[in-house]
Amino acid sequence: ERTFRELAAYVDRNFETLDLHDVVPGTPSKRLRMVFTFDDGWWDNYEVVLPIVRAHKIPLTIFICPQTLGRTVPFWPERVVALLRALRPNIRTSEIKREIEQLKREAPQDREQNLARLAQETKRRGVSCELASIDRTISWREIAEMDRAGVKFGSHTHSHEILTCVPADTARQEIEGSGAMIERMLGKPCTAFSYPNGSWSPEVRRAVADAGFKLAVTGDRYVWTAGSDPLTIPRSNVYEDDVVGLDGRFSSAMFEYSTIWKPWLRSKLRPRMKASAPKPALATL
Numbered sequence: 658e659r660t661f662r663e664l665a666a667y668v669d670r671n672f673e674t675l676d677l678h679d680v681v682p683g684t685p686s687k688r689l690r691m692v693f694t695f696d697d698g699w700w701d702n703y704e705v706v707l708p709i710v711r712a713h714k715i716p717l718t719i720f721i722c723p724q725t726l727g728r729t730v731p732f733w734p735e736r737v738v739a740l741l742r743a744l745r746p747n748i749r750t751s752e753i754k755r756e757i758e759q760l761k762r763e764a765p766q767d768r769e770q771n772l773a774r775l776a777q778e779t780k781r782r783g784v785s786c787e788l789a790s791i792d793r794t795i796s797w798r799e800i801a802e803m804d805r806a807g808v809k810f811g812s813h814t815h816s817h818e819i820l821t822c823v824p825a826d827t828a829r830q831e832i833e834g835s836g837a838m839i840e841r842m843l844g845k846p847c848t849a850f851s852y853p854n855g856s857w858s859p860e861v862r863r864a865v866a867d868a869g870f871k872l873a874v875t876g877d878r879y880v881w882t883a884g885s886d887p888l889t890i891p892r893s894n895v896y897e898d899d900v901v902g903l904d905g906r907f908s909s910a911m912f913e914y915s916t917i918w919k920p921w922l923r924s925k926l927r928p929r930m931k932a933s934a935p936k937p938a939l940a941t942l
Contacts, residue, residue, distance in 0.1 A: 658705050660897050663907035669713040676716035677849060677872065678809060683883025689917065692881075694718045694874060694892065696813055696851050698726060699792055703799045711806065719803070720813035720851035720874075723838040727796035732817055733760070733772060735792075740775040743786040761819055761854060797842055804843055811849030812836045812870070819854045820861045828861055833868045848872060855892075862888050879924040893920050 668674060673688045680692060693710065695702050698721035710717045725731035730739075734757050741748055741756060760768050779786045795803075800810060814820065814831040815838070823831070832850070839847040848871040852861070855876015865873050865888055872887050879891035899915040902908035 658701075658709075660901060660907050661706065662709050664900055664912060665709050665713045665715060667907070667909055667912065669715065674713075674715045676809065677718040677811075677874075679716075680881070682881050682885060691916070692716075692718075694720065694811075694851070696720045696853075697722065697732065697817070698794045698800070698813075700795055700799075701792065703795050703803060707803060707806065707808065716807070716809070718809040718811055718849060720811045720849070721795075721800065721839065722813045722815060722817045722853075723835055723842075724816040726794050726800070729793040731794045733768065736772055737775070739786050740772070740779060743779050743784045744775065744782070762822060765818060765823065801843070809849070810839060810843065810847065811851060811872075812839055812847055813851045814853055817853050819856050820852060820864075821856045821858050825860060825864070829864045829868075832861075832864050832870075836868055836870065850874070850888075852876070855894075857889060862886075878920050879927060880920045882924070891920070891924075 668691060671688070673686055673690045675690050675692055677692045677694060680690075693715055695706065695717070696719075698719055702719055706717070709715075722731075730736055737757055737760065738753055741753055760771065763771070776786070804810065812832070812835040815835040816831065818827065818831050820828040820831065836847045836850070848869070850865050850868075850870040850873040852865075852873065852875055857865075857873075857875055862873070870888070872890060874890045874892050876894060877889070877891040878893050879885075881890055881892075885891065893916045895912075895916060900907055900912040902911060
């Protein structure tokens, strides 16, 4: 919370922040422009983020998965983390990340079978797996309150399936069903989409376009320019390690390196390299 509060204050003083839905890349501006977005709809978006962005008048878009709202442990990666740490208390974070990346490439039913095997192993060994301590997602009541406060909501699919890893029909159902439910619950059009895991393909992009979305954000860490495809908008993943210095406090130098210089350099080298897809949070224009 402290890091995000200091980050927001710094951005407020030095940059122009825009609503994702109102951006026209390439238009003249005296200051570098930024867009703030969050994926998944975690509870701290309501409890922590909302008061901070309102205090600094920073527009915010949150991408939600209707099927996962108002739940504890709504996403399988958190279950993996809890299960692996219960089975192997000294496991390294890098090992957990490798396990999660491997599971992302599996079909949903295969992944669930592997998770079930891990859960059975914890029971067999009699070790405690504290899933209840993991954060939860916001509910429709909190979403309605944030909507009234000016927060915009977009689709992050219905259940957070990685669209490049499921059959085309499943991907279309995930895309179309989520947007329709958000529109029904909020009583307004849902025109923005975020690809889970930042992963997209030409076929998935076509399904997003067919569903009527006007904007879609990826995890490709480039700069958003006038030449960018509005259905594959690049974003820079931002997490605490990216923006703090050696003293553990917010560092403006680290923040600008992560969100401005790094994406700019990648954009300059783009013809010679393949885009990566980290979990997104903020875009620079």
